[in-house]
Amino acid sequence: MKTLADLFQSSKNKYGNLPAFLTKNQSGEFDPVSYSEIYEFGLQLGTALIELEFPQKGHAAVLADNRLEWIITDYAVIMAGGADVPRGTDVTDSDLNHILPHSGATIVFAENDTVLKKLYQNPNSIQNIHTIILMDKNAKGTGKELKFWDLVQRGKELRDNGNRSIEDRISKIKEEDLFTLIYTAGTTGRPKGVPLTHKNIMSQINRIPIRLQAGERILSILPVWHSFERMFEMVCIYFGAGTYYSSVRTLKEDLKRVKPTFMASAPRLWESVYQGIYATVSKSSIVKQKLFHAALFFSSNIQSAKRWLSFRELDMTGRNFIYSFLVGIFKSIQYILNIIPAALLDLIVLNKIRQATGGKLKGTVSGGGALPSHVDKFFNAIGIQVLEGYGLTETSPVISVRILDQAVIGTVGPLYKETSLRIVDPNTSKILWTTEEGGPKAYSVKGEIHVKGDQVMSGYYHDDENTRKVMQGDWFNTGDLGMMTFNNCLKIVGRTKETIVLLGGENVEPVPIENILSQSEFILQCMVVGQDQKYLSALIVPNPEFFPEYKPGIGFSSAEEEARCAAKIQGVIRNSISATNGFKSFERVVDFRLLPKPFETGDELTAKLSVKRHVVTDKYSGLISDIYSDKKEEVLR
Numbered sequence: 039m040k041t042l043a044d045l046f047q048s049s050k051n052k053y054g055n056l057p058a059f060l061t062k063n064q065s066g067e068f069d070p071v072s073y074s075e076i077y078e079f080g081l082q083l084g085t086a087l088i089e090l091e092f093p094q095k096g097h098a099a100v101l102a103d104n105r106l107e108w109i110i111t112d113y114a115v116i117m118a119g120g121a122d123v124p125r126g127t128d129v130t131d132s133d134l135n136h137i138l139p140h141s142g143a144t145i146v147f148a149e150n151d152t153v154l155k156k157l158y159q160n161p162n163s164i165q166n167i168h169t170i171i172l173m174d175k176n177a178k179g180t181g182k183e184l185k186f187w188d189l190v191q192r193g194k195e196l197r198d199n200g201n202r203s204i205e206d207r208i209s210k211i212k213e214e215d216l217f218t219l220i221y222t223a224g225t226t227g228r229p230k231g232v233p234l235t236h237k238n239i240m241s242q243i244n245r246i247p248i249r250l251q252a253g254e255r256i257l258s259i260l261p262v263w264h265s266f267e268r269m270f271e272m273v274c275i276y277f278g279a280g281t282y283y284s285s286v287r288t289l290k291e292d293l294k295r296v297k298p299t300f301m302a303s304a305p306r307l308w309e310s311v312y313q314g315i316y317a318t319v320s321k322s323s324i325v326k327q328k329l330f331h332a333a334l335f336f337s338s339n340i341q342s343a344k345r346w347l348s349f350r351e352l353d354m355t356g357r358n359f360i361y362s363f364l365v366g367i368f369k370s371i372q373y374i375l376n377i378i379p380a381a382l383l384d385l386i387v388l389n390k391i392r393q394a395t396g397g398k399l400k401g402t403v404s405g406g407g408a409l410p411s412h413v414d415k416f417f418n419a420i421g422i423q424v425l426e427g428y429g430l431t432e433t434s435p436v437i438s439v440r441i442l443d444q445a446v447i448g449t450v451g452p453l454y455k456e457t458s459l460r461i462v463d464p465n466t467s468k469i470l471w472t473t474e475e476g477g478p479k480a481y482s483v484k485g486e487i488h489v490k491g492d493q494v495m496s497g498y499y500h501d502d503e504n505t506r507k508v509m510q511g512d513w514f515n516t517g518d519l520g521m522m523t524f525n526n527c528l529k530i531v532g533r534t535k536e537t538i539v540l541l542g543g544e545n546v547e548p549v550p551i552e553n554i555l556s557q558s559e560f561i562l563q564c565m566v567v568g569q570d571q572k573y574l575s576a577l578i579v580p581n582p583e584f585f586p587e588y589k590p591g592i593g594f595s596s597a598e599e600e601a602r603c604a605a606k607i608q609g610v611i612r613n614s615i616s617a618t619n620g621f622k623s624f625e626r627v628v629d630f631r632l633l634p635k636p637f638e639t640g641d642e643l644t645a646k647l648s649v650k651r652h653v654v655t656d657k658y659s660g661l662i663s664d665i666y667s668d669k670k671e672e673v674l675r
Contacts (some may be wrong), residue, residue, distance in 0.1 A: 039244065041236040042215045045275060047208075050077035053278035056253055060282045061106045068282055068296070069107060073275075076298055080113025082193030084204045087118050087145070090169055090184075092206055094119035097142050097219060101157075102149035104262045104283045107173040107186050109271070111147050119207040121216035121233075124263030127153050130620070134163040136228055137221050140500065143167065147186070148176040154183065160295075211238040218263055219499055220431050222537075222545065231499030234265070235430050239432040241492035242269050244248075244277050245455040246317040247441045248403065248425065250300060252278030255398070257298040259284050259307070260543065266405045266427075270302040281413070290394075297396035300598045305409045306542035306572070307330055308402075308424060312413045315391060333383035338419040340380045343373035345447070353450040353524040354482045389421045396423065397646050403439065406543030408530060408570040414447050415508060426450050428530055432514060434493040438528045449527035457494065460513065461485035461521060464534050464652070471522050481524050484531050487516045533569060534652050541572050544624045548574075551615055551625065558610040560584050563637050565654050566627065567662055573628040576663045578607055593634040604632065623675065631661045 039045050049058075050073050056068035071079075089135045092098065098115045100122045102108050123141040124132065127149050129337050134156060138146070146167050148154045154172065156420045157164050158180075160410045164170070170183045180184075213236045221229040250256075256279045261266035276280050279300070284292040341503045346561070392399070401423035417424045427439035428450035437459070440451035453459055453473070461471040462485050465557040470480040494514045497505035517535025520528055538546045548566035555564050555576065562581040568574040580588045580603050587599040594600035611627050637643050642654050655662065 040240060041211045041215075042217050042239065042272065043208045043211050043236075045240070045243065045272065046077055046080065046113055046117065049073050049275045049278060053252055056278055057178065057280040058275065059106055059109055059279060062283070067476070070280070073278070076110065076113060076380075076383070079110045079190055080117055081204055082190050082197060083110055083114035084118040084193065084207070085119075085196050085201055086189040087114060088191035088203045088207065089192070090120055090145070092120060094210060095215060096120040096144060097123050098145040098147065099123040099125070099138055099141065099143040100147045101125050101129055101148060101153045102129060102173055104258055104285070105173070105332055106283070107147075107149075108262055110190070111173075111186075116211075116217050117204055117208050119211055119215070121218050123219045123221070124268075126261050126263055127222065128622075129153070129156065130622075131156065131160050132620070133221070133229060134160045137231075139166060141219050141221075141231060145169045145171065147171045147173055148177075148183070150177050151179065154179060211236065213240065213443075218268070220263070220268075222431055230501055230504050232250065232265075232495055233430045233497075233499045234431075234434055234495060238493050238495065239269065239272060241456070242434050242436055242454070242675050243272055246273055246276070247439065247455065248273075250274065250277035250279050254279040254299045255296050256281045257284050257289075257292060257296055257301045258282060259286055259289055260302055260304060262404070264406070264543070265431040266429070266543075269435060270403065293394065293396045293399075295396075299398050299400050301399070301402045303402045303404050303424075304406045304541075304543035305404055305413070305542075305570070306407070308404065308417060309410060309413050309541060309572075311394075315394075329383065329387050332379075334385035334419055335418075336376045336380035336383055337388060337421075338415065339372055339376040341415075341419050343369040343376070347373070348443075349525070350444065350446050352446055352529075356481060356524045373547055384421070391420055392422065401425055401442070405429065405435070407539045407541055408539075409447065410570075416463045418445075418447060428518075428528060429493075430516060432495045432508070433489060433491075433516075434495070436493065437487075437489050437516075440527075444525070444527065446523065446525045446527045449523055449525065449529045451527050452562055453528065454491070454493070458490040459528070460488040462488055463507040464519070479522075482521050484519055484521050486534055487518045487520045487528075488513045489516060490514065532652050532655060536651065538566065538568050538574070539570065540568060540574070540624060541570055542624065546574060546625055551621070552576075554612065554614045554619070555627075558607075558614070560606050560610055563649075565637075565651065567665075569655075571666050574625065575662075576611070576627050576630040577633055577654065577661065578606070578630050579633050590635045593632070600632065604630075629665050631658075631665060632663075635659065 039048060046074060053073040055072050058073040060068040060070045060078045063069050067487045072388045100111055103126050112122060123143050148157060148170055171186055172179050172183045197222045215236055216233050217236050217239060218234050220232045228521060256274050258281050271281055280576045282296045319327055347366060399422055403425045406428045414424060425440040427436055429435035436454050437457060438451045438453045443451050457547055458473045460469050463471055464486040469478055471478060490512045497509055506613050517533060518530055519532035519534060520530045521531050536548055538548055551566050552564050555561050560581055561578055563579040565577045566574055567577060582588050585603050587594055615627050642650055
């Protein structure tokens with residue numbers, strides 16, 4: 039299969055009456071739509087779009103969250119030969135005013151009246167839009183918009199009368215054509231458009247290393263317009279699985295109701311489940327607590343032994359045969375001694391914990407940020423396989439992912455099939471490790487990750503300047519730091535680029551936040567941190583002109599003076615990074631630390647006075663660890 043249109047038709051022919059997508063009705067029950075039905079809905083809506091003069095290779099914006107109408111729209115736009123420009127209902131005014139004109143969209147699908155109101159409050163965003171389509175049946179609109187299901191019915195009437203315009207469009211789709219144009223999330227007002235082709239996405243689907251079975255139940259909770267969830271839904275279509283649209287708010291109930299067998303997820307979800315389990319255990323009787331910890335102990339020993347004996351234990355040093363053999367003997371004895379108590383306690387304790395996920399969950403792919411090691415090991419120990427992956431929107435998105443027979447905890451797995459990779463020294467551009475034949479193979483050496491393959495975009499949409507920053511021929515510079523382990527798995531160890539990905543998968547551009555903070559007379563320099571954490575924090579250099587007690591290289595001479603400075607800076611943060619200034623809740627700076635000296639050229643700063651984020655992160659790793667050691671949950675008020 040070369041295009042998504044091929045995929046949609048193939049799945050309809052293979053899985054016809056199987057449930058493809060399931061959404062909740064007013065009673066809270068899931069209503070199924072089969073593969074045959076979703077395909078027909080797509081043809082009908084696509085036919086109506088063609089009547090509305092939606093052109094081949096045209097762009098249609100879709101401003102909606104996970105729902106049946108979303109996936110029907112996706113089918114329709116793609117089969118009509120176009121590309122969608124997706125965004126959630128939380129789209130900001132600045133996003134609308136940039137994305138809609140920049141993308142060249144001529145049609146907008148709006149989920150409800152709230153989204154419609156945003157559009158009309160930003161008239162410049164819709165100056166090139168000739169049609170607005172309301173998805174929600176209960177949306178009132180203004181009378182100028184078209185209704186989604188009316189268009190589906192119109193398309194059905196056209197097809198009943200012999201209209202086959204969409205089949206003609208399908209026949210003209212090429213693998214080089216765009217199927218989507220996703221704008222990276224950010225706060226700069228100028229998010230970058232990532233154009234992904236049918237070839238990009240089909241390279242992911244055709245080479246998927248994880249196998250699903252027709253009829254499997256998949257719970258969907260991540261935003262469908264994000265590239266990770268989008269790709270995973272296409273994989274589900276490929277295998278004939280049923281996707282249940284849920285949300286974080288109803289996840290607990292839906293896990294028990296749906297009893298999913300597999301799902302895509304973000305690290306924050308599993309940390310939340312982890313914390314919930316421990317909170318429940320802490321409220322239990324002493325006997326139940328001891329049983330829980332005993333079960334975890336024995337199961338962890340069993341899993342550790344299995345990893346070692348199957349060569350799936352993280353190897354950063356290239357262990358020699360004698361050492362591996364001796365440890366192997368110990369692990370074999372460990373396995374034998376722990377197997378019986380582990381099995382009994384699994385039946386008594388851990389099986390009940392797994393029931394909280396429905397009891398049928400075989401595994402989950404986690405993406406959008408790093409999975410905390412303790413959470414990773416915990417779920418592995420209780421019998422839920424979390425397969426961590428790595429990628430970016432620009433790579434459609436997967437570069438590497440753990441697979442069941444190569445699930446090395448602490449890594450993001452082996453490279454995706456037919457993916458080329460280089461580990462490059464960010465300072466000298468020297469290649470340290472590469473998949474290229476005859477190239478260097480320096481294992482466990484940190485460098486910048488560059489990738490090449492069919493999943494990589496050709497460049498940002500109508501943005502040569504940003505394209506030049508990341509593309510070197512066919513090679514894409516991810517801006518992430520990583521290394522190849524001796525297990526031939528990729529390990530992510532940091533970032534050189536600016537975007538911060540929080541534990542919940544939210545993408546934050548720190549520069550606008552830093553620019554706002556640096557406007558304060560009390561702050562000389564600052565750097566926002568928070569990669570793979572729940573919230574943002576900041577490292578701040580006070581301005582000595584306003585705090586004469588602050589001595590560069592020493593800091594404050596007294597705790598009282600430091601506290602006075604901290605109080606003023608806390609006030610700056612509270613007043614500057616707020617909802618009234620256009621910042622979202624996850625963009626707020628929750629905590630900060632004062633640094634003992636300013637950033638200097640040649641050390642923390644480049645010749646252009648740009649902050650070397652990875653250098654600052656390494657230098658002040660202790661301070662950053664201290665910020666997040668208390669698991670602080672509240673935000674500054």
